[in-house]
Amino acid sequence: MVRGPRHVAAVGRLFGETRLHTSAPAALTWPVALTRSAAQPAIEVGTFRRWTMLAATTLAQAASAVAVHGPAFLIPALVARSGLSLTEAGLVAAAPVLGTMLTLVAWGAVVDRRGERLVLLVGLAGTALASLVGTLASGTTSLAAALFLAGAAAASANAASGRVIVGWFPPERRGLAMGIRQMAQPVGVGVAAVSMAVVADAHGVTAALWVPTAAAALAVALVAVVVLDPPRPPRRQQPADSPYRRDRYLPRIHGVSMLLVVPQFVVWTYALVWLVAERGWSPGAAGVLVALTQVAGALGRIGVGQLSDVVGSRMRPLRWVAFAAVGAMAALGITAHLGWGVAVVVLVVASTITVADNGLAFTAVAERAGPFWSGRALGLQNTGQFLVAACVPPVAGLVATHAGYAAAFGLAAAFAAAALPLVPVREERELT
Structure with a gap:
């Protein structure tokens, strides 16, 4: 009000x-x-x-x-x-x-x-x-x-x-x-x-x-x-129609975020299990590493948010994060398949990168939707992410059971790659 x-x-x-x-x-x-x-x-x-x-x-x-x-x-x-x-x-x-x-x-x-x-x-x-x-x-x-x-x-x-x-x-x-x-x-x-x-x-x-x-x-x-x-x-100074009818900017951000949830939740769900089952770590040590990746991911969100302020864009950093997620998850899949010890380091990097997009997309949705639509737009944004997040553990678990964890990591990289062409960089307005 x-x-x-x-x-x-x-x-x-x-x-x-x-x-x-x-x-x-x-x-x-x-x-x-x-x-x-x-x-x-x-x-x-x-x-x-x-x-x-x-x-x-x-x-x-x-x-x-x-x-x-x-x-x-x-x-x-x-x-x-x-x-x-x-x-x-x-x-x-x-x-x-x-x-x-x-x-x-x-x-x-x-x-x-x-x-x-x-x-x-x-x-x-x-x-x-x-x-x-x-x-x-x-x-x-x-x-x-x-x-x-x-x-x-x-x-x-x-x-x-x-x-x-x-x-x-x-x-x-x-x-x-x-x-x-x-x-x-x-x-x-x-x-x-x-x-x-x-x-x-x-x-x-x-x-x-x-x-x-x-x-x-x-x-x-x-x-x-x-x-x-x-x-x-006042409402009379704002467009009366829904921002979803004006262009495809908001739906594209929703789609990008839903696709990028896949690598995020694959890593969140199966990092500890992979460390214990495939790398021979104790549950305690694996839990400590996973907790540290949560801290790194939180700091990464701050860093990427600051970067978007510096460059005056949310979508360009979002695309950079998507590119980095593709590379990190692909590298994790390859190193895990080969059994290399460096895969643990790649896991930490991937855990940090795959959560970095959330704040960028959330901010961009609120900015574009405006004062009388952003509440519903942010609700749709989170609902889509929750729906995908609910599907990731069982599907990724099925893939890991039949094809191995490396395949699950590689599949997550494919979802991140699918998000790249959807990022609406050209449609973004300059921050004012």
């Missing part, structure tokens, strides 16, 4: 840094890939407040990742303590992922109509409440239902947190800011891995759900204190 001068002045008194420029009575402008004239007023916030909002939305996204991906680390306890089969435990752990996938677009639509702050507060509060209900679950069905609802609520952070960043950061800083925000997923997964699994082993599955409950509650508190809705122009 558009904030008025009184609201902005109140915030300014609180933080001492918000400014309202009103050189003309024209409407507020949305700072997303739009040329802002000197005659248009614009709400601006100080550097400290802007980065504080980035921290809050990054925490919100990390809390979402804990709620959605954390239950996967409960599988051993579900099998050992609850007597479930591995398949049954896997279905319970998949419940929050299903809830997220089914509600991403709906949450995006609410963001487009009601604003980012409201969606973050309601969604994160719902995540905390559903996770709390999970701590009281007495059976497998009630636990799965609570996890589903937690995932459905946690999906709110995906579109809303990205929109806050795109709305408040200028184009020349958005890539870096979104790269930092994209660190939230691996950080959240890492937090869940080192906390939920340990608590579940010591005190039970339901006790472990206090981790996502606390993470979501903390995120709600921080969002309530620091996050503001970015300014938007």
Whole structure:
């Protein structure tokens, strides 16, 4: 929603840094890939407040990742303590992922109509409440239902947190800011891995759900204190038709991202298994290496985001990442097939490269879709990625079983190669 001068002045008194420029009575402008004239007023916030909002939305996204991906680390306890089969435990752990996938677009639509702050507060509060209900679950069905609802609520952070960043950061800083925000997923997964699994082993599955409950509650508190809705122009100043009807730019980015999910999840899913089964590593040592690759991948997202700011383009770096993913996965397939020790080093490189595209595509979608469509566009972006990600483990596992891990790595390189001609470099507008 558009904030008025009184609201902005109140915030300014609180933080001492918000400014309202009103050189003309024209409407507020949305700072997303739009040329802002000197005659248009614009709400601006100080550097400290802007980065504080980035921290809050990054925490919100990390809390979402804990709620959605954390239950996967409960599988051993579900099998050992609850007597479930591995398949049954896997279905319970998949419940929050299903809830997220089914509600991403709906949450995006609410963001487009009601604003980012409201969606973050309601969604994160719902995540905390559903996770709390999970701590009281007495059976497998009630636990799965609570996890589903937690995932459905946690999906709110995906579109809303990205929109806050795109709305408040200028184009020349958005890539870096979104790269930092994209660190939230691996950080959240890492937090869940080192906390939920340990608590579940010591005190039970339901006790472990206090981790996502606390993470979501903390995120709600921080969002309530620091996050503001970015300014938007009046709807009459924006095109009335869908951005999907104007050109093929957004569908092409969705397609590129879906194809590049394949190498990312092949490596994420089977790196540890390959190190143990093919390279003879202990599970502990393999787990440490995989954790380090998560850190490297998070830093890579920041680096690529900063690169996009420097070159003034999201699509050129995205194509470079796709090229690098093809080379890295092909090299991994070849070295793994030949049994060379350097394959482990190539694995680390591939793990870093294959996650680097996420922030670039996410930022580009929000910039092109505009203030009244980007919520739904980001929801579609994530939904497509979730659908592909759900298919990758079983298909790649089938290939690895019958043709070997090297073949699975090589097949992932082919998907990355298919993404190259789809990257809409020529259709991209210069960042303004």
